[in-house]
Amino acid sequence: MADMFCFQCEQTAGGTGCTISGVCGKKPEVANRQDELTGALIGLARAANGKTPGKSADEIMMQGLFATITNVDFDPARIDEYKRLAAAEKAGLGGAEDFKAVNLFNGDTNIVSLRSTLLFGLRGMAAYAWHAHSLGKDDKEVTAWFYRGMRAVGEEHTAQEWLGLIMEFGKVNLKCMGLLDAANTSAFGEPVPTKVLLKVEKGPFIVVSGHDLHDLKQLLEQTAGKGINIYTHGEMLPAHGYPELKKYAHFKGNFGTAWQNQQKEFSGIPGAVLFTTNCLMIPRPSYADRVFTTDVVGYPGVKHIPEVNGKKDFTPVISKALELGGFGEDRQFAGINGGTELMTGFARATVLGVADKITLAVKSGAIKHFFLVGGCDGAKPGRNYYTDFVKQTPKDTVVLTLGCGKYRFNDLNIGEIGGLPRIMDMGQCNDAYSAIQVALALANAFKVSVNELPLTLVLSWYEQKAVCILLTLLALGIKNIYIGPSLPAFISPDVLNILVEKFNIKPISTPEADPKAILG
């Protein structure tokens, strides 16, 4: 019998499943606990059936699911604590039987595929719902769907019923992404186009990774006037576009590229690093003493900043940054193509603010096509497809992007159309919501369906947030999506056939052939 089984992310061993240890570094003792936690959350959902679970039950449901996302929590003690809390909430609701962890990924291949698709989507949505919750925003339908979805994961269904549940989930996840969009923009303002430098100034600094803007805001407040500069990393880059974050003079720029390069980029870094969410890789000895985690992120032996009464005290991170002292001189860094500055902040308000201009440009033929090249970055070879794809897009096309996959090309200068850059960064992965709003607005302006727009989605996936976004796009009926660098291991051949038949979903081929096929 295998030591563990996990096939939820793109880098899964052999393209089929991690069975001895995770390629991500997850050990069987954590993987098996995460399966048990999933079983316990199904038990909690069962206990909550027909009842009104309280805030603490909702929180453990979201946190527990979030903690099982790839590269989030490697700490068995923390997973045990989530299990304990889930059991206590379940008992408070009258109790119910947990789902047997051993059955999660066993059984008929197609049913396992469909069950896993829903479960992984729920894990992704939990991250978005949790970020919104930490900014005080909840939605009854979204919260209730975690219970409905987890009960469903623990039940038997026909393939048709599973597909129905998955499409229903996709629609709820759109609502969840809208909730997070509202939480972020009401707290920090509508993002505006912003240039971000890849230079680290001399002196103490802190690098903030992950997606949680609320954590970043608290850190910016606590470091103001202390002679410490703050830099984003990975998915935190779009934070520079938000007025209520960019107003801090010590919020300087971006350090590093996408998550999979962190072990090289953080080696010997003379600053502190805070992980607010994924993707945390196993910290190497050359920098492990300066890494901090917060929220659901965890790694054994890495210092964790807890939340106490709704606040986080980042003093240990600040002290470490001051102790390390930073670089002695300003250091210029570059993106993977050698560029030294990035642009972000092209969220829906900015793009829709120039909708008339865009509509005219499409009508006049100045803009022939839009590509949404978005999603996750990752370590597996083949992801340079996305760099080459963007380089080969014709000059009369626009590249919208989001997620950390953009680090493959966001330092390229591929020119402008009508005063707008040809590459427009719409934000983090959850800002797929922004892209959907723009697509719907364009479809409305041209009085066509989204599928009739001159728009093609070319997506890169890695973990479960990409799964929930994909399910939302499918639930919206969006067709002809290109997906890579490889197809999910948890999608069985029969399920893939359904997706191809219904949505014409396609694996990426080559950066030469795909644009030709798309543009004709």
Ligand code: SF4
């Ligand atoms: Fe393997 Fe990915 Fe699961 Fe990690 S998260 S154990 S790499 S499938």
